[in-house]
Amino acid sequence: MDLKNLIREIPNFPKPGILFRDITTLLSDPEGLRYTIDILAEKCTEFKPNYIVGMESRGFIFGTPLAYKLNVGFVPVRKPGKLPAAVYSVTYDLEYGQDTLEMHKDAMVSGSRVLVIDDLLATGGTAAATAQLIEKANCELVGFGFVIELKDLGGRQKLSEVPIVSLIEY
Secondary structure: OOHHHHOEEEEOOOOOOOEEEEOHHHHOOHHHHHHHHHHHHHHHHHHOOOEEEEEOOHHHHHHHHHHHHHOOEEEEEEOOOOOOOOEEEEEEEEOOEEEEEEEEOOOOOOOOEEEEEEEEEOOOHHHHHHHHHHHHOOOEEEEEEEEEEOHHHOHHHHOOOOOEEEEEEO
């Protein structure tokens, strides 16, 4: 199945000159969604994770069913103030400013193998910050998985020396 056929392209969103890759059309296609999760599972099984970590919010969409399929736990990474218990926190630089991500301190057993899943790899900042959270939790990052990778933005170069799976490249 050619997943690119299920990704809608919206020019000039969110601002002029940007070509937005909209995954909502993929999500609404039952066969496409099933195929996406099945292919991610096939490509990521070899990492043998104990947990899937997904970033707010689209990482939840793909990470949770993948965790179910691989029979492992799912851990959400969220924006500040969204998690009720003690958290690890990482602040990272954006093009204009900073952002912060948090993860519960008790979300994973120390030493666990962790796979990070998100919908999109662009500049790599969010994924790299998530890797820092996994390190703070004393867990082993075994890989990254993305539905889409925007190669020209160079995000892959910001990530740890672990395998990276991307299903679609632009």
